[in-house]
Amino acid sequence: xxxxxxxxxxxxxxxxxxxxxIKIITGVRRSGKSKLLDAFYDYLINDxxxxxxxxxxxxxxxxxxxxxxxxxxxxxxxxxxxxxxNYLIIDEIQQCVGFERIxxxxxxxxxxxxxxSGSNAFMLSSDLATLFGGRYFDLKMFPFSFKEFNIxxxxxxxxxxxxxxxTRGGMAGSYLYKNxxxxxxxxxxxxxxxxxxxxVKRFKVENEPLLTMIADFLMxxxxxxxxxxxxxxxxxxxxYKVNDKTVGSYVDYLCKSFLFYPFTRYDIKGNxxxxxxxxYYLVDLSFRFxxxxxxxxxYGRLYENLVAIxxxxxxxxxxxxxxxxxEIDFVAIKNGYKYYIQVSDDISRPETFEREVKPLLSIKDAxxxxxxxxxxxxxxxxxxxxxxxxxxxxxxxx
Numbered sequence: 001x002x003x004x005x006x007x008x009x010x011x012x013x014x015x016x017x018x019x020x021x022i023k024i025i026t027g028v029r030r031s032g033k034s035k036l037l038d039a040f041y042d043y044l045i046n047d048x049x050x051x052x053x054x055x056x057x058x059x060x061x062x063x064x065x066x067x068x069x070x071x072x073x074x075x076x077x078x079x080x081x082x083x084x085x086n087y088l089i090i091d092e093i094q095q096c097v098g099f100e101r102i103x104x105x106x107x108x109x110x111x112x113x114x115x116x117s118g119s120n121a122f123m124l125s126s127d128l129a130t131l132f133g134g135r136y137f138d139l140k141m142f143p144f145s146f147k148e149f150n151i152x153x154x155x156x157x158x159x160x161x162x163x164x165x166x167t168r169g170g171m172a173g174s175y176l177y178k179n180x181x182x183x184x185x186x187x188x189x190x191x192x193x194x195x196x197x198x199x200v201k202r203f204k205v206e207n208e209p210l211l212t213m214i215a216d217f218l219m220x221x222x223x224x225x226x227x228x229x230x231x232x233x234x235x236x237x238x239x240y241k242v243n244d245k246t247v248g249s250y251v252d253y254l255c256k257s258f259l260f261y262p263f264t265r266y267d268i269k270g271n272x273x274x275x276x277x278x279x280y281y282l283v284d285l286s287f288r289f290x291x292x293x294x295x296x297x298x299y300g301r302l303y304e305n306l307v308a309i310x311x312x313x314x315x316x317x318x319x320x321x322x323x324x325x326x327e328i329d330f331v332a333i334k335n336g337y338k339y340y341i342q343v344s345d346d347i348s349r350p351e352t353f354e355r356e357v358k359p360l361l362s363i364k365d366a367x368x369x370x371x372x373x374x375x376x377x378x379x380x381x382x383x384x385x386x387x388x389x390x391x392x393x394x395x396x397x398x
Contacts (some may be wrong), residue, residue, distance in 0.1 A: 004152050004172070009036050009141060010043065013115075016137050018085065022107055024128055025117040027141030028258040028283045029190045029198070030173050033117040034091050036141065040115065041089055052081035054088045054112075058095040069098040073105065080111055088112040094119050100131045107135060119198065140258075142313045143170030143284040146306070146394035159376050162391035166302060169286025184290035191259075191287050198257040205253070210235070210242065214250050218260055218280045219288045223301030225265075225277040225320075251280070259283055261312060266319035266331045268340075268363060279320050281308040299374070300345040303390050304329055307343050307372055310394055326359040337367075343390070344373040360385050 013036065016023055025033040034057075044053045054076060056063055066072040080086055088106065093099045093116045106112050128136050146158065146165050152175060155161040168174070171190065174183035195215065200208050213235055218226070228251065232242040254260050261281050265274040282288055282305055311318040311332050321328030321340060330341040342360055347353040360369040361383060368386065375389045 002152065002175075003035070004144075004148055005039065006032060006036065006148065009139065010039050012139055013040050014043070016139075018113055019137065020110070020113075022103065022132050022136040023115045024132075024136050024138050025115070025141060026128075026138055026258070028143065029119075029194055030171060031141045031143050031258075032172065033141055037089050037091060037115060037117055044087055050084050052079070052084050052086045054079045054086065056089070057091040059092040067096050069096050069102045072096050072099070073102045076102075076106065076112070086112045087115070089115045091117050092119065093117070104132065107132070140312075142309060143286075144172050145170060145310065145313055146391070147396075148172075150395060158391040158395035159389060162374075162394070165394075166285060166299075166306070167289055169284045169289070171284055171286050174286065184286070187286050187290040191291060194257050194259055199253045203249075203253050205250070207246070210246070211250050211253070214247060215254055215259065216292055218251070218254065219282055219292055220296055221280075222282050222288070223279060223298070223304040226280055227277050255280070259287070261309070263308060263318060263320050263330075265322050268321050268323045268328065268331065273319070274322060279308075281305045283309060300343070303345060303372070303374065304343040306390070306394065307341065311341075314397070321359075323359065323362055326362055328359050328363070340367060340369045342369075342371045344371065347371070347373045347375065347387075357382060357385055 009032075013023065025036055027033055041053060041055050044051060056066060056072075056075075058066060066075055076088060093103070096102070103114065103116070107114060128138060144152065146162070149155070149165045149168075149170060150158060150161055152172065153161070168180070168183070169187070171187050174186045177183040177186060195208070195212060199205055199211060205211055214231060217231055217234060228244055228248045231251070232244045232247045235242045235247075251260075255262055259282065261283065263279045263281060265277060265279075266272075267274055285302060285305060288302075307330065308318060311330060314334075316332040316334045316339075318333075319331045321331040328340050329343045330339075332339040332341060340360055340363055342356050344352070344356045347356055356373070357371055360371065363369065369384065370386045370388060370393075371382075372388050372390050372393050374391075375387060377389060379389070379392065380387045
């Protein structure tokens with residue numbers, strides 16, 4: 001498989017190198033967590049600083065004996081070298097039952113700089129505080145961005161390659177398949193393992209068909225305001241009653257497995273967060289195409305999903321903006337700086353353009369305002385609002 005370096009993630013990892021926290025790599029299945037640790041290992045080996053690097057992959061036969069936690073500790077302890085920095089890098093840590101006791105002990109001994117990755121069934125973000133207290137750094141990984149997609153395929157014109165990325169997505173393992181249906185089979189396999197192993201097994205879900213129906217509903221409604229009650233009502237039939245509490249739990253599990261990301265609503269005028277009617281965005285659109293095909297296609301909402309995940313990928317806090325009765329797709333915040341973003345499909349018709357730009361013009365503060373759409377034209381401006389083609393925006397920084 002052709003390998004693409006992911007300098008953004010490697011740089012983030014290098015920024016916390018030698019910081020006294022346990023570094024945890026999390027993200028949806030097959031998003032590149034192990035490859036990132038491989039790249040980090042290569043960096044350490046090639047760096048001239050004197051050091052000792054211990055690399056363990058618990059999914060490999062050669063490390064099978066270390067699935068016993070006491071033997072894992074004994075091995076790591078014997079590999080320690082006094083007088084230099086010792087780096088401990090372990091893949092699939094969950095394979096060692098009772099690993100948290102060993103890792104916490106190694107951390108308390110202050111002899112190792114520790115890096116871990118693992119299956120989502122055991123390494124969900126919500127569990128990290130329980131496993132390691134406040135002594136960890138969580139580096140979140142996402143599937144390939146549009147920019148990485150273009151690097152992989154040597155695409156030079158993001159406007160031309162954008163439509164292909166929408167349907168193919170960022171799950172790089174699927175790029176090996178020449179037939180797109182085969183690629184979708186691969187992606188569906190990841191989805192099914194996430195459901196059956198990361199959620200059903202981890203949370204002891206009793207109604208897997210209901211969980212799948214909720215996931216399908218969220219895929220079909222990306223970009224729509226969604227309440228737990230609405231989901232329950234939509235799935236309730238004359239002979240089948242869906243419980244709100246169960247639906248809420250299942251939606252939470254889908255988010256904890258990194259399939260979906262919830263976006264809270266933000267009252268721009270009142271400067272406060274609103275808990276009702278969140279929006280849920282899919283980690284990668286390829287899961288939608290692989291699972292429910294082209295049903296109920298609304299490209300405006302799909303483009304909104306792409307922008308939502310890209311904002312998270314770039315490290316922004318992102319919310320759904322509310323101003324009186326108007327909605328602004330995203331309020332993006334980083335380092336105290338704020339952007340207002342509206343996303344659309346085709347804004348060539350005057351009435352559509354007016355509808356999309358009006359909410360942005362209603363905001364009276366001086367923070368930048370951006371309208372992202374499928375313009376296929378160079379960037380322009382309208383009364384201070386930047387108009388940017390979505391392919392260009394995804395392929396570059398804000």
